[in-house]
Amino acid sequence: MVEPVIAAREVDFWYGQFQALRGVSLDIMDDEVTAMIGPSGCGKSTFLKLLNRMNDFVPGARLAGEILLRGQSIYGPEADPVDIRRRVGMVFQRPNPFPKSIYDNICYGPRLVGIRKAAELDVVAEKALRAAALWDEVKDLLGKSAMELSGGQQQRVCIARALALEPDILLMDEPTSALDPIATAKVEDWIREAGMTIVIVTHNMQQAARISDRTAFFYMGELAEYGPTMELFTSPKETRTENYITGRFG
Amino acid sequence: MTADAAKPEASRRDVEPPAAERTTQAVAEPASVAPAGQPPVERPFVALRPRLSPAEKGSRLFFLVCAVAAMGQMLLIMVFLFGEAAGLFLGQDGQPGVSLRDFFLSEDWYPTYDPPAFGALALLAGSLSVTVCSTLLAGPLGLGLAVYLACVAGPRTREWVKPAVELLAAVPSVVLGLVGMAAVAPFLQNVLNLPTGLNVLNASLILTIMATPTVASLGEDALTAVPKDIQDASYALGATRWETIWKVTVPAALGGLSTAVILGLGRSLGETLVVLMVAGGAAHIPLSVFDSVRPLTSTLAAEMGETAIGGRHYQALFALGALLFVMTLAFNLLAWRLSRRWRSGR
Ligand SMILES: Nc1ncnc2c1ncn2[C@@H]1O[C@H](COP(=O)(O)OP(=O)(O)OP(=O)(O)O)[C@@H](O)[C@H]1O
Ligand SMILES: [Mg+2]
Numbered sequence: 025m026v027e028p029v030i031a032a033r034e035v036d037f038w039y040g041q042f043q044a045l046r047g048v049s050l051d052i053m054d055d056e057v058t059a060m061i062g063p064s065g066c067g068k069s070t071f072l073k074l075l076n077r078m079n080d081f082v083p084g085a086r087l088a089g090e091i092l093l094r095g096q097s098i099y100g101p102e103a104d105p106v107d108i109r110r111r112v113g114m115v116f117q118r119p120n121p122f123p124k125s126i127y128d129n130i131c132y133g134p135r136l137v138g139i140r141k142a143a144e145l146d147v148v149a150e151k152a153l154r155a156a157a158l159w160d161e162v163k164d165l166l167g168k169s170a171m172e173l174s175g176g177q178q179q180r181v182c183i184a185r186a187l188a189l190e191p192d193i194l195l196m197d198e199p200t201s202a203l204d205p206i207a208t209a210k211v212e213d214w215i216r217e218a219g220m221t222i223v224i225v226t227h228n229m230q231q232a233a234r235i236s237d238r239t240a241f242f243y244m245g246e247l248a249e250y251g252p253t254m255e256l257f258t259s260p261k262e263t264r265t266e267n268y269i270t271g272r273f274g
Numbered sequence: 275m276t277a278d279a280a281k282p283e284a285s286r287r288d289v290e291p292p293a294a295e296r297t298t299q300a301v302a303e304p305a306s307v308a309p310a311g312q313p314p315v316e317r318p319f320v321a322l323r324p325r326l327s328p329a330e331k332g333s334r335l336f337f338l339v340c341a342v343a344a345m346g347q348m349l350l351i352m353v354f355l356f357g358e359a360a361g362l363f364l365g366q367d368g369q370p371g372v373s374l375r376d377f378f379l380s381e382d383w384y385p386t387y388d389p390p391a392f393g394a395l396a397l398l399a400g401s402l403s404v405t406v407c408s409t410l411l412a413g414p415l416g417l418g419l420a421v422y423l424a425c426v427a428g429p430r431t432r433e434w435v436k437p438a439v440e441l442l443a444a445v446p447s448v449v450l451g452l453v454g455m456a457a458v459a460p461f462l463q464n465v466l467n468l469p470t471g472l473n474v475l476n477a478s479l480i481l482t483i484m485a486t487p488t489v490a491s492l493g494e495d496a497l498t499a500v501p502k503d504i505q506d507a508s509y510a511l512g513a514t515r516w517e518t519i520w521k522v523t524v525p526a527a528l529g530g531l532s533t534a535v536i537l538g539l540g541r542s543l544g545e546t547l548v549v550l551m552v553a554g555g556a557a558h559i560p561l562s563v564f565d566s567v568r569p570l571t572s573t574l575a576a577e578m579g580e581t582a583i584g585g586r587h588y589q590a591l592f593a594l595g596a597l598l599f600v601m602t603l604a605f606n607l608l609a610w611r612l613s614r615r616w617r618s619g620r
Contacts, residue, residue, distance in 0.1 A: 076510060110512035120503040123526050132521070133511040182507070189511065 027095060029054050029193050029221050030075060035089035037070060039082060044070045048089075048247045050240055052193070052223060057215060059232035059253065060225045062242035063268065068225045071242070072195050074098075075223065076112040077105045094192070110137065113186030117198040119178035121170035121185070126162055129170045129181055133189040148188055156184035157214050176207020183214065193221040201227065229269055233257050241265045355599060358592035361584075362392065369586065377593065383557040383568075385577065385587040392590040394597065399559040400567030401598075403474050404549055407563060408481035408542045413535045415482065416489025420534070423490065424497035425519045436494075443487035451551035454480040459552060468564050472554035475563040480552055481542040489538035496530020497523060529613045536609040540602055546571035570598050 028051035037045035044067045052058050060068045073079045074091060077098065091098045098108055110133070121129050130149040131139075139145055149166070153159040158180045162173075170181050179199060186194060196215075200208040208231075215222055215235050226232050232239050233253060240250045241264070249256060249265045260266045326334070365371030372392050380393025419439065423432055458479060459471030500523050508518040524531070554566020555576070574591050581588040 078506065078510060081509070106512045106514060109510055114510040116503060116506065116510075118503060120501070120507045122504050122507065122522055132508070132513075136511065136513055136517060185507070185511065 026054065028052055029094060030223075031092040031095075032071075032074075033090040033092070035071070035074065035087065035091060037067075037074060037079075037088075038084075038086040039070075040084035044245055045074075046245045048242075050247055050250050052221065053238070054221055055219060056237040057222045057224065057235055059236035059239045060223065060242060061227070061229065061232050061239060061268070062248075064227075066242040067245045068242050069197050072114075072197055072223060072225055075193075075195055076109050076114050078109075078114065080105060110189050111192045113189060113191035113194045115179070115182050115186055115194065115196040115199045118202050119175055119182055121173075121178050121181050123169065123171050125167050126170045126173070126181055127166040129185050130188050132185060137189070152184040152188035155187045155218070156180045157210070157217075158184055174207065176203050176210055179203060179207065179211060180214070183211070193223065194218075196222060196224040198225050198227060200231070229257075241268065243268070352599075355592060355596045358589055359596040362586060362589035362593045372590070381557075381559055383573070385590055386580075390586060390590075392586070392593075394570070394594060396557045396559050397568055397570045397573050397594065398597070400549075400553065400557070401543060401569040401571065401601075403560050403563075403567055404477040404481060404553060404569055405539060405542045407474060407478035408485055409535065409539045411478060411482040412485035412489055412538050412542070416486045416534065416538055417493050417531060419486065419490035420493025420497055420531070421519060421524065424494045425515075425523055439487045439490050442483065443491070445483075447484060447545060447547045448551075450480050450483055451548045454548065454552035466564065470554055470566060472552050473564050473566050474553065474560050477549050477553040477567070477569075478563070480548045481545055484545060484548065485538040485541045488541050489534045492534035492537060493527075493531050496527040496534060499530065500526045529615055533609040533613040536605050536612070540605045540609075543605065544571065544598070544602055546575050550575050570594050574598075 030052040032048055032050050035045055035048040036043065048067075048071060060072065062068055070079070074087065075093075075098070079085045079087075087099060093108065093111065097103060122132065124132075127149055130152050131145045134145060134148045139148065150159060150163075153162060158177065161177065162168075162181075170178060173181065179202075183194075183199075200211050203211065212231065212235050215224065224232075224236065236253045238251065239253045239256045241248045241256065241260075241262075243264050249260060249262045251261075256265065257269060260269065363371045363374060363377070377392060377394050378398075379395055380391065381396040381399070382391035382393040383396055384391040423436060423439075427435060454476050455472070458476050461471065462468060462473070462476055463471035504522055504526065505518055508522045513521065549567075549569045550572035553569060553572060555568050555572065556566035557568040557573070558565065560567050574594055577587070578591055581591060
């Protein structure tokens, strides 16, 4: 069996006294799109943020269990959060470009890792923008403020910004919920064609069905069901899953 | 840019609030009656107007009065200030006016001599020297404090550092002036072996104490207003806390931070009592920070009581006041421009 990119083992997680995740175990496979669905407050974002240690900033956060990134513990004593965040990219719910030029947005990560030469940065920026399918739209506007782009373009700048570090895996937390249908379609197209490991949280069941290989259904802090998307949507094993995807609650 | 776009919108609202915001009152206008057999000239229409309750009408009037009163005060002050100042330059009672050139470029300020000299250069230099020096100190200090409070300190530390800074801002300037006279001056005099401890350095130090809280608290506001999601984006790209502060938070707050420094500068420029007490009072262009100076403000405060109303000295002091007013106005405009310019990142 192939080694998963990310392996979560019996993860419990608390915000102070409140337990947000219970016994979550799942493997995320290479080059697959994994969708996370479930009712609001069930812990999807919480789990996603555990994968790149963004919960480190929450006071009183506690974790039990283990999360492995290519076999190495993310929360082990020798793990370096900065290094992990470079290998595990993240795109947020609302487009959040820096109030800087498009070019400076893309080059933010590469500059942090010490790339200074303009020629090198140019190459990295073009590659990332091409990878985010944005190059043709913005190649003549690289000096323009990213804040002046449309919401959909901003979100793809954010994708390109994450890709510029060539992460192993990309986490996306409801990346299209602030976008209109056309911009959503563009982001979805990108996800389908990216050919990289992506974990995406979504409230849109059709979206999960359209773009993901596997789907994880979270329910009240637990991983209720996890399997190939087709199977989960056509013949769910759990009644909770069935109720949710047929719209009986949530 | 946003402010520009919002303005016409706002003024239109004064006249006609959008229907969605209020209940509208339909006022039926009778259609002009067309003579029988002919097509109607006009179709009946309904004019839509906001319905204002008496309370709304009353409060609108009240705020209008406030606005007019504020504008009126401003206008009166300007007319008064510039009117009296103009007399100095135009001359009166057969006396020739002081030329603008003498006023701005001469450093001889001998208002009570015969003939008097009204050169403002030394006083202007006095004001600028203490303002610049104190800003050079209070700017970095206040901004550092702002970054500390907004981005570094934990909630516990903030809880007592912030009130302490605010308390500092509340200390009356006369108290700080006393500290300058009684503590800082002898200290400077003894340690540096100076003829007097009442000088640019002393005034700048005390003004720094006054301006730092202004810079710090305005700067902190600017930094905390930076959206958290761009800071998250920075962390998610592997930035450390310091990298995030220097490369994302501070640049995004640059407009507000420069406004903070300029308003702190305005605070020093306009401060009167402290410079009157500790700047030494010599009307000379300072050659070093150890020289005594006589800023515009303290000149006004010290000499106004000795002048004859309507006399030339009196007019000259008004000219100094007008100069101070214009400088303060310029700095405020600059602060306003800067804060607008960087609002949405370039
Ligand atoms: N910083 C926090 N401190 C305390 N509790 C939190 C925090 N963030 C989230 N929670 C709680 O943890 C639970 C899971 O939240 P999470 O954001 O992971 O839900 P979600 O599945 O992403 O929901 P949504 O679909 O609405 O985004 C919720 O009950 C929420 O109130
Ligand atoms: Mg969420």
